[in-house]
Amino acid sequence: MMAVAQGDKGAFTEIVTRHLTPLVHFALRYVGRRPDAEDVAQEAFIRLWNHASSWQDQGFSLRSWIYRIAYNLCIDELRKRKPVTPVEDEVSLTSGEQPDAELYRSQQQTRVSAALGELPERQRTALMLCVYQGLSNQDAAAVMEINVEALESLLARARRTLRNKMVETDNE
Amino acid sequence: MNSKMAKLISPERVVELLECYGANPEAWPDDERTTALALIQHSTELQNLQREAGQLDKFLTNAGMQEPADLELVSRIVNNLPVQDKAKNSGKRHGSTVAKRSLFEFSGWTGMLAASVAVFVITLSITDLHQSSSLQPQSIESQAELDYWMWQQVTGEADNDDDEEPATVLALFGLE
Numbered sequence: 001m002m003a004v005a006q007g008d009k010g011a012f013t014e015i016v017t018r019h020l021t022p023l024v025h026f027a028l029r030y031v032g033r034r035p036d037a038e039d040v041a042q043e044a045f046i047r048l049w050n051h052a053s054s055w056q057d058q059g060f061s062l063r064s065w066i067y068r069i070a071y072n073l074c075i076d077e078l079r080k081r082k083p084v085t086p087v088e089d090e091v092s093l094t095s096g097e098q099p100d101a102e103l104y105r106s107q108q109q110t111r112v113s114a115a116l117g118e119l120p121e122r123q124r125t126a127l128m129l130c131v132y133q134g135l136s137n138q139d140a141a142a143v144m145e146i147n148v149e150a151l152e153s154l155l156a157r158a159r160r161t162l163r164n165k166m167v168e169t170d171n172e
Numbered sequence: 173m174n175s176k177m178a179k180l181i182s183p184e185r186v187v188e189l190l191e192c193y194g195a196n197p198e199a200w201p202d203d204e205r206t207t208a209l210a211l212i213q214h215s216t217e218l219q220n221l222q223r224e225a226g227q228l229d230k231f232l233t234n235a236g237m238q239e240p241a242d243l244e245l246v247s248r249i250v251n252n253l254p255v256q257d258k259a260k261n262s263g264k265r266h267g268s269t270v271a272k273r274s275l276f277e278f279s280g281w282t283g284m285l286a287a288s289v290a291v292f293v294i295t296l297s298i299t300d301l302h303q304s305s306s307l308q309p310q311s312i313e314s315q316a317e318l319d320y321w322m323w324q325q326v327t328g329e330a331d332n333d334d335d336e337e338p339a340t341v342l343a344l345f346g347l348e
Contacts, residue, residue, distance in 0.1 A: 007256050016246050024242070038242075042249050049253055112235030130193065131232050137193070137201055155192040163228050 001062060005052035016045050019063065022133050023070055029116065029128055030074035040077065044070040064139035067129060071143055078121075115165040123158035126151055178206040186211050186218055195226035 003011035020041060027037035047069050048055075055065055116124055122144070129140035130151075141151040186208045193199040197209055212218040 009250060009253070012253075013246065013250050016249055017243075020242065020246055020249075024245075038245055041245075042252075045249050046254065049256060052256075108231060109235045112231045116235065127232075130199065131229075152188065152192040156188070159191060159194070159225075159228060162232070163224075166228070166231060 001052055001055050004049065005055075012045075012049055015048070015062070019066055020045075023066060026067065026128055026133055027070055027074055029124065030121075031077050036077065040070055040073045043073055060142050061139050063133075064135055064143050067133060067135065068143045071125065075121075111166070112162070115162050118165075119158055119161060123154050123161070126154035127158045127162075130155060179203040181207050181211070183211055183215060183218060186215075187221060190218075190221050190225045194229040194232075195222045196229060 001011075001015075004015065023041045023044065024034070024037045027040040028034060031037050031040060044066060048066060055062065060068065116127070119127070125144060126140060129135045129143055130137065133140075135143065137148050137151055141148045144151065146154075181204050185204070189200050189204060189208055193201075197205050200208060212222055
């Protein structure tokens with residue numbers, strides 16, 4: 001990051017390459033459309049580039065700092081939109097010739113994606129940061145500006161809701 | 173490392189960990205992992221809960237499968253970067269360096285020019301002061317007299333009552 005603060009584009013490219021994909025997926029859960037998620041990621045990296053020197057002053061890990069920027073951008077984007085755009089299915093079920101296992105997996109993905117999309121925003125964020133982005137509980141709590149206990153409460157409620165939804169769907 | 177940091181926790185806390193973070197011990201807080209695993213190893217109930225949590229983890233993992241990094245997007249981001257605000261970036265951490273560099277830069281040819289102008293102005297001032305001092309009448313003895321003489325110099329008023337200096341320019345050159 002020191003190198004990035006000095007304008008080193010090579011170092012910056014490494015950071016972008018490492019974090020871009022999970023960041024786009026993170027944003028996608030909020031903004032729903034891939035181009036919008038890519039725009040959020042791009043804006044997050046531009047802010048990182050412009051404020052590289054103040055990173056250490058924030059007291060976060062680099063990853064949690066990037067997610068914090070992206071999270072705030074997503075929330076801003078959602079505030080601009082009314083009503084919230086539903087989460088787009090990331091799985092395309094275009095081929096009717098998929099093997100059964102793959103088809104089943106795709107259906108599961110669709111179900112879980114839909115269930116995630118229905119979670120309250122804070123629960124979904126907590127889950128995404130810890131499960132999909134692999135942030136530590138402290139980093140995830142820092143991104144959301146809450147303490148670890150509050151984060152755990154959100155996580156537990158999110159998982160309970162998802163589990164109930166999956167059971168409901170299985171019983172239908 | 174974990175054994176060094178291991179924190180004593182209750183079976184209830186293990187249930188909480190499973191409910192919050194799922195079945196994968198890697199997702200649990202570092203300082204609670206070792207003890208939690210030991211408690212699970214000795215409890216069938218906790219093992220069942222871990223298995224249940226693992227099923228949800230599997231769903232979540234499948235739903236979160238990510239496509240590989242979009243290299244085109246990486247290029248787009250890197251190639252469209254704005255000019256970095258160096259002053260903002262280096263201001264906090266390298267403020268003194270920037271200040272020193274500015275001083276150094278100012279001490280180049282612009283500094284030389286500024287110094288030359290300053291010397292010229294000072295020289296002029298000293299010369300003028302010296303000339304003024306030489307015009308100062310030797311007869312001034314009190315502060316009041318000095319003030320009056322200064323007033324005359326500034327306003328151009330002349331006290332011709334008791335001197336013999338010509339009153340006009342023509343008289344000055346003997347043309348009157």
